[in-house]
Amino acid sequence: MNSLWPIAAGMAPCLLALAAGQWQARGLRARCAQLQAALAAQRDTEMRLDFMAHHDSLTGLPNRLQFQMQLEHGVAYARRHESRLAVLFVDIDHFKAINDTLGHDAGDQVLVQFAQRLRQCVREVDTVARQGGDEFIILLTELRNGADAQQVAEKIMKAIAEPFTIHGDPLPVAASIGVAVYPDDDADLDALIEKADLAMYAAKQRGKGASLRFLPSMQAKAYSSLILETALRHAQEHNEFILTYQPKLNLRERKITGAKALLRWKHPELGLVMPLDFLPVLEQSALILPVGAWVMATAMAQARRWLDRGHALTVAVHLSPRQFFHKDIAQMLAAALERADVPGRCVEVEITEAMLIDRSQNAEEVLQQFKQMGVRIAISDFGTGYASLNYLRRFAVDVVKIDKSFVDDLARGGAMVRAIIEMAHSLNMQVTAAGVETDAQLAQLSAMGCDEAFGFCLSAAVSPEEVEALLAASQQRTAALIS
Structure with a gap:
């Protein structure tokens, strides 16, 4: 045994060196692994940054x-x-x-x-x-x-x-x-x-x-729209817009009981510009919100003036989709009513049938807020979309307005008009006929039980003063028209 000690003693340094080498190799491998992990993390970060730089964060689509x-x-x-x-x-x-x-x-x-x-x-x-x-x-x-x-x-x-x-x-x-x-x-x-x-x-x-x-024609039209939008902005800033009012005839009471507010542009050079020439551009731009607010305030102020003169007229104001779906529309309407000091019953808010169906749940909430103010709700252009009167049962609708195209069809019997009137009355809704142009149409609508009508047969859109003149003569005129 003693003879082995010198051999073992001689091998000890070699064994120690070998163990140290193994530890160094292990350290190098660990260090390499750390470097590889760091490089991989860096590549991942660079890839994420590159993805973020070239893609939309919400949808993941390319930007x-x-x-x-x-x-x-x-x-x-x-x-x-x-x-x-x-x-x-x-x-x-x-x-x-x-x-x-x-x-x-x-x-x-x-x-x-x-x-x-x-x-x-x-x-x-x-x-x-x-x-x-x-x-x-x-x-x-x-x-x-x-x-x-x-x-x-x-x-x-x-x-x-x-x-x-x-x-x-x-x-x-x-x-x-x-x-x-x-x-x-x-x-x-x-x-x-x-x-x-x-x-x-x-x-x-x-x-x-x-x-x-x-x-190619789209370029010219876009350029024209841009010029028109600039002119409309100028019109809004310089008070070139005016409101006219088309009287509405109550066919049961045979007198004027309301008027529809219609926007006109009084251009300093072109004169009176009709809505069809500028409303599409106005409604597509953000200008419809301030102009629409002005229409609302002006119409309600006029309703107040008529009240003060003893005329309890209901003034109808049309809301564009951009206005109606604005998050503050109910507050805007309430503020306009308060400023004009006019009761809600003197105001009728019109929206189209398509707007009502397009966002039915939210439309219902907004209309309920309107009703709480006492405002009348009217669905205009009824019959041109895909709503049914039964569908309107869930909405707080007061008036259904029959589109002019159906009124024009009265000469062929008017079966659709008669059906709309009967169904609307069954749901406690009033019916207004739009675009009535002849005495014969007016008499036929009255016989069918239609509640209200407006159109050139009675009057075009006129100034507030002219509406008052028509009110003074309405008893004699309406009796002659319907008798």
Whole structure:
């Protein structure tokens, strides 16, 4: 045993050196692992930052910057292969109303679901991007012709026609789409996007929920709209708007009991400009809110003046979709009533049938607030949309206004008018006929039990003073008309 000690003693340094080497190797491996983990984390961070720089945080879609890069690549490919590509500009209709009435959380859910449906309508080689807000833009590559792009647009329209599910409830959503094709419509990238945008706005002007291919005439119309909007802004700042009033005849009492407030533009050079020439541009711009507030205040002040003169007339004021779906519309109406010191029964608020159905739940809440103020609620242009009187049972509606197209049909029997009157009365609603132009129509409506009518047969829209003159002579005139 003693003879082994020198050998063991001689091996000890070697064993110690070997153990130290193993520990060093293990340390190097651990250090390498740490470096690899740090590099991987850095790569992940860089990838996340790159993704965030090129994608929308809410929907995960490519953003405007990434879309521009994809568009440049797509155009380069189209040039090499002599193919076509298309840009689709997509905008959600009435999205502000969703945010204002349901809240931004619901709006975000709509955007996310909308983005998913857009993705499902295109191929892997195509790009769907979010421009911002409720605007999306799509790049379709490797197309044979412009008809291919229009087919995709129609596919998108069908996909979003199905109600969205927001907080467990169905929500109808619509969109407008503009299409521009490279190189047919333009070879410049920025101009191509601009023309798709113009086509989208043209689709909105057509009534929303539509898709249109770019046409050169759209540029001229857009330029004219821009000039008109500038002029309307000047008109609003310089008090060039006026209100006229079209009297409404109560067919049972045979006297004028109300008037509809109608906006006119008193242009310093062109004279009196009719609503059809400027209202579409006014309603598409933000100007409709201040101008609409002015209309509301002016009409109520006039109702007060008529009351002071002994005329308890109900003044009807039409609300545009942008006004009605504004989050503060009920407070605005209440403030206008208070400033004018006029009772709610002297005011009638008109909204269209389409507005009522488009956002039925929120419309119901707003209308209930109106009713609490004593204001009368009227549905104008009834019969032109897809509502039914039974559907209106849940709403606090006082008056149904029959569209002029049905009044014109009275010569052929007027079965639709008669049915609307009977059903409205069964639901304790009054009926007003719009656009009555002849004594024969007036007499026929009276015989059918229609409650109220207005139109050129009685009077055009006139000044407040002229309304008072008509009031003074109404007894003799109405008796002659209806007898």
